């Protein structure tokens with residue numbers, strides 16, 4: 001591992017939602033004979049992006065939540081299930097300012113997948129010089145969406161972008177690998193970084209929402225595009241993590257984000 005590069009995780013606001021969406025664990029969410037009126041659990045769901053400063057260019061992994069989420073998501077009908085909470089300093093553009101990077105300095109904009117909380121600021125890259133990347137499976141999957149939105153996809157987020165796609169697991173730049181981990185969506189990818197000092201980090205995005213989904217044993221979330229593929233992807237992440245002695249950073253784990261300090265975290 002001789003490539004000198006760094007990765008900075010930028011927390012960019014959060015959702016709040018019913019835990020059932022994230023973790024379909026009967027022990028935690030289901031009513032029982034002893035507790036027939038067990039209340040639902042309303043939990044924080046933090047969102048992050050990752051800035052990679054590499055000798056061959058600046059990479060951004062995902063774009064987080066848009067400031068205009070309430071108007072933009074109103075037609076989806078599931079707005080009240082996933083309200084956004086963010087302070088001024090937490091929005092995507094504020095966080096980029098905080099680390100001194102402007103949008104036109106981004107050379108590579110890589111989307112783990114195109115859901116609204118990962119591609120929510122994607123349209124800011126319309127007409128920029130960034131090479132825009134997602135998996136071929138994800139782009140093929142969303143090509144059938146013709147209206148304004150479908151599930152957690154808003155066409156406007158990505159419809160004007162010129163994508164380059166990747167298939168299979170690829171070393172995108174030295175030390176920066178994209179792993180195919182579908183199941184949550186058509187073609188969700190995870191990001192493997194072999195950093196010179198830290199060693200390997202794996203950012204799972206929504207391939208694994210929470211440490212509680214990862215286990216072992218793995219516990220499914222309340223929704224998946226393809227549950228069998230989801231399970232294989234979790235085991236793939238586990239296998240790669242074991243082989244590389246990696247630290248795994250989950251897509252939306254509030255406890256993990258708290259442990260990391262709630263602000264930008266930089267690894268070299």
Ligand SMILES: [Zn+2]
Pocket residue numbers: 113115118152184185206
């Ligand atoms: Zn997602």
